[in-house]
Amino acid sequence: MPELTVNGRPLHVAVGTSVAAALALGDDGSSRTSVNGQRRAPLCGMGICQECRVTIDGMRRLACQTLCQEGMQVQSQS
């Protein structure tokens, strides 16, 4: 059971859980704010739409194609 932090809050998840799922398990599920200020959440679930891009350990990554790892720090984009 890896432990990570999502927007500063600690969270335990099952092995193989994606960061997209962790956003919903640990917070409200949203990933970013659009250019006009709307909150957005993962849409396509398969690495196409880029809606789920978040900052993981300081790098911009796609939440739906990234698996949760021990110690990972996930920050949704404000």
Place this chain on the structure above:
Amino acid sequence: MNEHADILIIGAGPAGLNAALAAAPSGARIVLLDDNPLPGGQIWRDGPQAKLPAQARQLRNQLQGYANVQLHCATRVIARPAAKQLLVENDERGWIISYAKLILCTGARELLLPFPGWTLPGVTGAGGLQALIKSGLPVANERVVIAGSGPLLLASAATVRKNNARVVRIAEQASARAVGAFAAQLPRWPHKLVQALQLFSPSYRTSSHVLAAIGKDRLEGVRLMQQGKIVELACERLACGFGLIPNAQLGQALGCTLQGLGIQVDAWQATSLSEHFAAGECTGFGGSELALVEGSIAGLAAVGDRKAAERLWPQRAHWQGFADALNRTFALAPALNALSEPDTLVCRCEDVPFSALHEHRSWREAKLASRCGMGACQGRVCGAATAQLFGWQPSAPRPPYSPARIETLLCVDDRPPA
């Protein structure tokens, strides 16, 4: 750090896995890439809430038995620095793979069409929701509406139910007549008939489509046109998919000729570019059975075993028949092109509304005037939507094909000038 492959395969779904397995006994050095963390593609996506079919596990295990096959997961194609070379990147590094032969097995994505409210959190693709659930998204006790077209709606509903959420409606835009005629043909593919019977749901309605997603900060309900009547349903999730479209962009960028939306191939799965093959749904939507046999043909043709490849042609024709029946049945009704209001966002990356687009004559003109298609997804969502809405032909993507790190781009020329 750079790598050479006799055969480079892009995409480790059913087509890519079978292409690798068909080519592997030749001893050729094979490199198989996929942008997901695990092989299997969308249909065989593994995860904490997924149950992989035996066939998928078997293919994965067989592949591990070949020392001449190198699998790189979580790896994306970024650019084509020179002929028969691709620049790729994973989470740690970028590198160049040179190849003698390439097999594109880049699969398909969902066609996502804009409608009022579709940008609200809680709205996903239909296959999208399925993928998110398999990778651990919690949905227990939620009410889910699934709308759009095609058998994927039923598969998505099955995944939703298995994870203790309630499917309140499946809205299929095709008519009862079209779906009935399709069902009547299913005995030609007995395995598909069994699947259909297992997936059937009492919440299924034909001639029904989404009108709007309702909610303030996230989804609260859905307005549907249901067999001529407007109905509103409260729900926490709306999963909307209007069929699958080929991921042909990489093929298009390399210079492969397209046929319709897919990459054009001949009987050997060879594209218009010599030594470049394509198999599976990047050549046209057809399902995993067709993708598997096309992958085998491409793998065998790539290693020169044309006799063995030819023996698979009848099997391919059998599954192509199923694909053709699907495509006829679930052709989209014109009403789906008229869902947007003037302020409905069509390009979600750059927040470009319908009103800024509908007067343009081409994709290029719309891009230049509005930034539509110029955001992070590079038009993969809105390019396909505007192709459906306005008949615009998206242009071939230019590198980088995916957002990439500067260090990766620096791999392209690390030698000092002579």
